[in-house]
Amino acid sequence: MIETAKHNNYTVATLLIKEANLDVAEQFKTDMLQLIDKGNSHIVVSFENVVYVDSSFLGALVSVLKYAMSKSGDIAVAQLNKDISNLFSLIRMNKVFKVYNTLPDVFA
Amino acid sequence: MFLHKNQLNTATEIRREFFFNNDSRNMYPLLNEIVSYIKIHVPSETYGRKISNCKQILIELLTNAVKHSDTSLTTITVRLLNNRIEISKSDIGRRFYLADYTGWPPLSWPLNKEYIGEKIRIYSDDISHLYAIIQNENRITFELTEIQFNELNKESVLLEHYGLLILTKLSNEFFYFYDSSTNSNLFKAVISLY
Numbered sequence: 485m486i487e488t489a490k491h492n493n494y495t496v497a498t499l500l501i502k503e504a505n506l507d508v509a510e511q512f513k514t515d516m517l518q519l520i521d522k523g524n525s526h527i528v529v530s531f532e533n534v535v536y537v538d539s540s541f542l543g544a545l546v547s548v549l550k551y552a553m554s555k556s557g558d559i560a561v562a563q564l565n566k567d568i569s570n571l572f573s574l575i576r577m578n579k580v581f582k583v584y585n586t587l588p589d590v591f592a
Numbered sequence: 593m594f595l596h597k598n599q600l601n602t603a604t605e606i607r608r609e610f611f612f613n614n615d616s617r618n619m620y621p622l623l624n625e626i627v628s629y630i631k632i633h634v635p636s637e638t639y640g641r642k643i644s645n646c647k648q649i650l651i652e653l654l655t656n657a658v659k660h661s662d663t664s665l666t667t668i669t670v671r672l673l674n675n676r677i678e679i680s681k682s683d684i685g686r687r688f689y690l691a692d693y694t695g696w697p698p699l700s701w702p703l704n705k706e707y708i709g710e711k712i713r714i715y716s717d718d719i720s721h722l723y724a725i726i727q728n729e730n731r732i733t734f735e736l737t738e739i740q741f742n743e744l745n746k747e748s749v750l751l752e753h754y755g756l757l758i759l760t761k762l763s764n765e766f767f768y769f770y771d772s773s774t775n776s777n778l779f780k781a782v783i784s785l786y
Contacts (some may be wrong), residue, residue, distance in 0.1 A: 502620075502671055503619070503620055505619065505651075505655065506616060506658060506659060507616050507617075535620075535700055536620075536623070536648075536651055537648070537651075538651050538652065538655045539652055539655060539758055540655060540659070542753075543751075543752035543754055544752075546750050546751075546752050547752050548752075553745075554746065555748050566644065567647055570641065570645075570648075571648050571758070572642045574645075574708065574762060575743065575758060575761055576719055576720075576756060579719070579741050579744070580744055580750065592764070
């Protein structure tokens with residue numbers, strides 16, 4: 485589901501799926517909560533392989549963000565395709581998550 | 593009639609039905625099939641953003657079918673006419689419901705006439721409020737109110753349900769209709785091309 489790597493001051497969680505939908509939302513949430521519990525408080529989720537996102541996955545992403553914030557962490561998203569970027573802007577998820585076009589040098 | 597690739601023929605109604613077996617594994621191929629059909633009639637060079645919205649609306653309607661319809665057949669209808677795209681989802685499965693809703697007015701189909709005009713608060717968080725407005729005994733329309741939102745913090749209230757919100761936000765009109773004569777459900781999203 486996700487592949488993780490350390491990148492300067494944060495962890496990159498690259499989604500290894502094409503379809504970020506209801507079939508994978510719960511597993512994504514479980515994997516991310518475990519990652520946070522292991523001390524990865526600042527995580528950038530890379531959507532470079534993802535072709536679409538549905539509301540179930542978006543709900544899981546917000547749930548993960550709330551958990552990270554409760555542990556003084558943060559979640560950002562990166563490498564969204566045009567359609568997903570359009571969705572984030574329209575429903576103002578770009579105000580909730582930091583959105584990066586490419587992986588940032590530093591996640592602050 | 594010959595049309596330039598960027599022109600839209602709005603004089604003739606174009607309509608096609610697609611069938612979905614409510615298996616999430618078939619969502620993506622069907623999504624691509626429907627979007628390809630729309631692109632035949634709506635030039636993506638000019639209407640790229642509208643087509644992107646249609647794609648997300650389709651994703652949410654198909655997701656809704658898998659999660660909530662409690663039946664094995666959904667019909668998606670795409671209709672283009674008069675500079676608008678209509679995307680409908682119909683089935684004979686579960687009627688529109690809100691999980692754990694015990695509020696007022698009650699959501700029991702057909703709705704009681706005395707509730708026409710009433711608003712049901714569906715979701716509410718620090719970013720937006722989503723309402724269902726009872727238009728008649730068989731129809732509700734959805735309305736989104738966006739709230740000024742400056743900074744996220746630990747105390748921020750954020751919902752985790754976005755399906756109806758996305759459908760409402762990306763459509764110019766989005767409603768649900770229960771047809772008691774056929775016991776069928778219809779969600780319709782209207783996207784204006786203006």
